[in-house]
Amino acid sequence: MLVVTNEAPIFAALSDPTRRAVLARLRSGPRSVGEIVATLPVSQSAVSQHLRVLREAGLVTDRREGTRRLYRVDLKGLTALRAYVDGFWDDVLGTFKDFAEGERS
């Protein structure tokens, strides 16, 4: 498990519904900007901007293939989200332990 030092950019990136829609388009495989634009009611420059935010958050990577630039889901982002879920349940169960051991039966 990678150590996640800062999840805030991931949360910020995922707080926008259009960005989540862009990300969802990449789950079935790599896509170019043009392919993403074709399935969304959003301009190409807006999609490019969203992809940049997603890339900076570690949720998307890009790679040039011939004349095209292809975007795909970045496992780094998934790993960070998983670490968040792990930490979420650690927090919840730790709170339960504190309560259960402090409570008189």
Place this chain on the structure above:
Amino acid sequence: MTAQQTTAPVVRAVTVGRSQEDAFRLFTERIGDWWPLDRHGVYEGDTAGVFFENGEVVERSTSGESSVWAEVTGWEPPRRIAMTWHPGADPAESTLVEVDFRADAPKRTRVELVHHGWERLSERAAESRAAYDGGWTGVLGAYAELAGQA
């Protein structure tokens, strides 16, 4: 981490200095007294508590709204609870949570929580989620959306 590892169940555990019966009872009947609603709740500052009731886990707001987080699908006191899990989201977008209580000693119980079912979330579910706002439910949902397909 590989894609397969990201979709694997999340397993977390804690050992509490209580009997199995006490641990189960406190976890369920007293959830409103221990769940960290200040950090992990749908209604945030307007919350009026969270309850196991009528086969569901329900959070209520001070203005009388309610939000079903989970439907209980397995109830085996004092050993096990199984439930769907969809705080802040539609039931169609649920993942699954199981909590096992294992007596290690008369006053020592291991509580193991398994959060799984990430693969249940389809492309359609992701599309229907367009309205929610960030926060912990959003992050869990986003993880589920991605992990379910990775």
